[in-house]
Amino acid sequence: MEFPETGKRCSIKDCKLLDFLPFVCEHCQATFCKEHFHTISHECLKAENPKPILEKPVNFLCSKESCKETSPVEMPCIKCKQHFCLAHRHHGCLELDETEKIQKLKKWQIPKKQFAEAKAIVDKQIADSLKKSKNTAMANKVQLMRVKGSAIGPKNVSMSERCYFLVSLPLTVKNKHICTPKGVFVNAQWTIGKCIDSIADTLKVPNDNNAVATNKLRLFHHSNGALICGEMDTPLTKLFEDSTIVDGQHIILEYSDNISVDMSLYK
Numbered sequence: 001m002e003f004p005e006t007g008k009r010c011s012i013k014d015c016k017l018l019d020f021l022p023f024v025c026e027h028c029q030a031t032f033c034k035e036h037f038h039t040i041s042h043e044c045l046k047a048e049n050p051k052p053i054l055e056k057p058v059n060f061l062c063s064k065e066s067c068k069e070t071s072p073v074e075m076p077c078i079k080c081k082q083h084f085c086l087a088h089r090h091h092g093c094l095e096l097d098e099t100e101k102i103q104k105l106k107k108w109q110i111p112k113k114q115f116a117e118a119k120a121i122v123d124k125q126i127a128d129s130l131k132k133s134k135n136t137a138m139a140n141k142v143q144l145m146r147v148k149g150s151a152i153g154p155k156n157v158s159m160s161e162r163c164y165f166l167v168s169l170p171l172t173v174k175n176k177h178i179c180t181p182k183g184v185f186v187n188a189q190w191t192i193g194k195c196i197d198s199i200a201d202t203l204k205v206p207n208d209n210n211a212v213a214t215n216k217l218r219l220f221h222h223s224n225g226a227l228i229c230g231e232m233d234t235p236l237t238k239l240f241e242d243s244t245i246v247d248g249q250h251i252i253l254e255y256s257d258n259i260s261v262d263m264s265l266y267k
Contacts, residue, residue: 021034059072060072069087163188188237192228
């Protein structure tokens with residue numbers, strides 16, 4: 001059964017769809033189907049907002065004269081502000097002239113020169129230290145050989161356990177049989193307290209270290225007068241390991257509770 005009076009056809013020429021629920025445009029009063037009722041869909045000429053015009057995409061042309069490369073993204077030079085493609089982004093705008101190059105070179109040469117001068121000073125100090133160290137080591141070896149040749153000490157100390165010292169006597173001791181520093185050996189496994197007792201006994205130096213309120217016998221470096229060690233139970237092996245003393249070293253045996261003595265008073 002047909003209903004010729006029911007519905008209306010869309011006003012779009014290429015559509016003409018019969019729509020039983022047609023839409024009437026409020027601007028041009030024409031009838032449209034659901035697909036073309038919008039003002040943009042049927043390009044309504046009486047609508048207040050005409051069909052939007054799509055903007056043409058912007059392409060940036062490279063500023064290099066011989067280059068026709070374009071890009072949708074602008075890449076301006078930070079100095080001249082012109083756009084260049086990737087191939088010509090290094091276009092010489094940021095290059096320095098000869099005067100600027102010379103000035104920058106001079107600027108960078110100043111810290112380089114300062115570093116070279118500082119390095120030369122440090123290198124000389126290191127070289128001097130190494131030379132002094134080698135000379136000191138050689139002097140210690142020569143002195144050890146000399147001390148060994150005339151050293152005296154307890155006969156019960158085996159050769160493998162001996163360590164040697166060149167000892168200067170206390171200033172208050174008038175020992176007729178010893179008037180110059182004397183080579184002495186002790187056991188390297190002893191403590192420094194036992195070492196002092198043995199040296200005093202070997203060189204016949206009065207030893208009252210067990211008495212109260214008297215200056216104690218102590219060992220001092222002959223090179224600077226400093227006390228070698230104040231702890232009497234310290235093993236000699238530890239002092240050798242720490243390089244506090246070396247085998248064959250010249251030391252001072254003296255009555256004192258001070259941390260140093262005047263080394264110029266001893267031979």
